[in-house]
Amino acid sequence: MNGRLIFDSDLLNLLPVPHPVWDHQSLDTPDWQGAYPRHTRAYVRLDLSFRVYWHTLYDVCPELIGLSGQPDGLPIFRPFMMWAEKLQLSFNWTFYLWVYCWLLQSEFATKLTPEIVHKLIAASAARWAVMDRGINSGIVIGGSDFPEVFAGWKQHAVDGRREVELIELDEPLPKPEQWLGYFTVPQFELDLFPGWSEIPQ
Template structure:
């Protein structure tokens, strides 16, 4: 079999079952496996409860989710966990999802945003139309500070996002206004 080029690698990442085209001891198989492994760990190390649904290797969730995400051309940005939850909610796993999983995955997305965003906003607030609480992720306030994620309960709930999930950015380190929900980015 010919060596794996970048186009083949992207196709294999988009459709993880294509990895089976290559012998396990080939460089192509190892290259695909290494690339996929980073996404596997991103998902299951942060949300280990998913392994309770999918078994210890997580492949019953991971492979179909990655194929679904690739077919929709989703980026693996901070919203990665929200998209994984959306896929789960429409999958055969939907009836087995614990009530706490949506909030956990929103918290994972907020933490990822606080880690990777380089914009001026100090925080992100995520909302779930099925929950009155909000999840906020905050960047570091100082050089020696830490990022944080918190659940916020408001006295009067905000209008729910148009779609199941929505977000808005917060310019400072206090939640003072509600600018309205933005859709989760692809």
């Protein structure tokens, strides 16, 4: 490997617990909460759910708010959520990858910067490192449009920390057949390539 970039550790700190303090009422539309009276339990549950996902996205990648053109970020958030619901996508560690997928198909595609793309993919690697309870030590995510890979590593020492790396390989791996691919590694080193798996829905 000829290059490793460790992302800001604050990225990992933002992932586990979103901060539901947003107090914006623009989600009150017929598409969502508008189907329920404001003070019903169903309305409150929907409202809280959307706020959590809003923070899950924008606390980690606030650059997307500027990209959306509005201070509430809803031109990106609302259509993405509706698209994800239509496709029945899982909001597990892949959440930020699906945001990236939607952005590539949206009116914002031409405005995406490498910094935003890198942050979204790194956030997914970090989310895996935080959420996964399996025996593997790391995840590697690669794309068909860029040569680098992103690796997320679990904490492997009491005084250690989780890490996310952007890695430039001396010999690039084969491109995934799809827009993105991933594989997991058992040890805390990228010393094998078992082949790409498709991003799970």
